[in-house]
Amino acid sequence: MSVLIQKKPSAPMAQTIAIRDHVLSADVSAAEGGEDAGPSPHDLYDAALGACKALTVMWYARKKGIPVDDVRTVIDRDDSGERTGVYRLSARMQVQGTLTDAQVRELESVAQKCPVHKLMTTVTTDITTSLERMP
Template sequence: MTIELQRDLSAVMAQQLQIRNHSLTTDVGEAEGGADTGPSPHDLYDAALGACKALTVMWYARKKGIPVEDIHTHIERDDSQERSGVYKLVARLQVKGDLTDAQLQELHAVAQKCPVHKLMTTVTTEITTDLERLP
């Protein structure tokens, strides 16, 4: 899969992000020289974790017949030590439904194993960057 970004010429630094048929703007805040026209790359990274946890819990609950009616996910970031190699995220999931304590514990275990959580904590990511001139 390819994700494409192209500068949004209506803003100083913003990028138009295209994923399949989905489009959104990403930018940085005014303090970083942007116009805050969309979420920052860090916001998208953090949101990927929250989305993955929520979708994984919903998928699992439906597969197992666990009566989850709604789910709200909150991600809190502490990037105060990022430059020294520590980036902290706290995920808080609030689940609505007629659930037993055992089902809540089961869903908690599933949330801990979502694919993005695994990517962020156990997988070595290799990145190659090429830079070319535009014609």
């Protein structure tokens, strides 16, 4: 799968992100030279974790017949140590439904195992970058 990212023609920094049939925007704040026309790449990274945890909980609950009606996830970022190699994310999740305490614990355990959480913490990601002139 490929993701296409291209500068928005009328914006100083903003990018259009095309994923399958979906189009998103990314930008940086005005203080960083952008127009804040969309979430920053860090925001998207953080959101990927939260969305994955929520979707994983919903998928698992549906598969196991656990009555989850709604999931709310808040991701808090502490990037104060990023330049020294530490980027902290905290996920606070709330579920709505008629759940036992055991089911809540089970869902919390499942949320810890979402694929993006694993990518961020246990998988080595190799990235290659090439730069060439546009035709």
